[in-house]
Amino acid sequence: MRLLLLNGPNLNLLGQREPELYGSATLESIEADLKKLSLAEGVGFECFQSNFEGALIERIHKSVDQVEGILINAGAYTHTSIALRDALLATKIPYVEVHLSNISARESYRHHSYLADKAVGLVSGFGVISYRLAFEGLLAYLRQKR
Ligand code: DQA
Numbered sequence: 001m002r003l004l005l006l007n008g009p010n011l012n013l014l015g016q017r018e019p020e021l022y023g024s025a026t027l028e029s030i031e032a033d034l035k036k037l038s039l040a041e042g043v044g045f046e047c048f049q050s051n052f053e054g055a056l057i058e059r060i061h062k063s064v065d066q067v068e069g070i071l072i073n074a075g076a077y078t079h080t081s082i083a084l085r086d087a088l089l090a091t092k093i094p095y096v097e098v099h100l101s102n103i104s105a106r107e108s109y110r111h112h113s114y115l116a117d118k119a120v121g122l123v124s125g126f127g128v129i130s131y132r133l134a135f136e137g138l139l140a141y142l143r144q145k146r
Pocket residue numbers: 009010011073074075076077078098099100101102103110
């Protein structure tokens with residue numbers, strides 16, 4: 001089994017970006033943490049971050065028959081991108097939506113997600129732990145499905 005972690009715009013700045021909201025961990029450390037988890041679980045794991053919507057979409061397209069599940073923090077594209085939603089639905093790859101912050105407790109324009117209703121699940125508000133919870137949830141879901 002192989003999983004993909006996708007991170008969208010501005011998440012490359014984690015660690016320095018609004019630490020009161022997003023914490024002090026860097027994206028590299030989050031990726032390394034999940035890499036370790038995936039080794040322990042015996043699953044393949046790859047990571048991709050982009051600030052460009054089209055690059056994220058192309059990575060999703062390329063993942064068909066390559067990965068069985070996707071963890072996605074689409075950043076602000078969560079609230080704007082029908083194209084990202086369409087790409088995920090087109091490939092039919094099960095995905096879990098991840099957010100460091102609790103998007104429902106923030107500005108009203110962050111309350112709506114274009115990805116949430118088709119996701120296996122959504123983890124939001126636990127800081128870096130959101131990624132771990134999402135990883136474990138996705139893995140449990142995929143193993144149960146097999
Ligand atoms: C975020 C929440 C989004 O609203 C925001 O645009 C981000 C980060 C989060 O992880 O909490 O870039 O996805």
